[in-house]
Amino acid sequence: MSQERLLFDTVKVDRGPYFVEYCPPNAAPFAMMQLIFPNAADSEDIAAAMEHELSHWLQRYDVPVMVSAIDGTGSLVSLKGVRESNHLFGWNDTDTGRRQHWRLVQDDEYSRGT
Numbered sequence: 149m150s151q152e153r154l155l156f157d158t159v160k161v162d163r164g165p166y167f168v169e170y171c172p173p174n175a176a177p178f179a180m181m182q183l184i185f186p187n188a189a190d191s192e193d194i195a196a197a198m199e200h201e202l203s204h205w206l207q208r209y210d211v212p213v214m215v216s217a218i219d220g221t222g223s224l225v226s227l228k229g230v231r232e233s234n235h236l237f238g239w240n241d242t243d244t245g246r247r248q249h250w251r252l253v254q255d256d257e258y259s260r261g262t
Contacts, residue, residue, distance in 0.1 A: 202248060233251045
């Protein structure tokens with residue numbers, strides 16, 4: 149009997165003003181997504197794009213995901229003064245619907261659905 153291997157690849161999408169790079173879970177129990185802004189962008193627009201992409205990808209894949217934004221130099225975009233954190237974490241909760249937090253989340257928070 150042959151065993152099938154399931155391979156997961158990174159998905160890259162061009163959104164015009166930014167690129168999305170979605171990496172399925174590998175070593176971590178959640179997916180990681182980076183929004184790459186090659187040109188200068190407003191912090192509020194970046195945060196809104198992160199929230200939009202989180203919603204889009206949670207509809208596509210029911211896997212917890214951490215979202216970050218990177219600028220044209222490869223540095224993490226600071227959202228200080230716009231959001232509580234530079235990282236957005238979200239997942240689908242069977243009891244309460246979609247959950248999102250502007251902070252790093254502990255594994256037991258999304259694994260128990262709270």
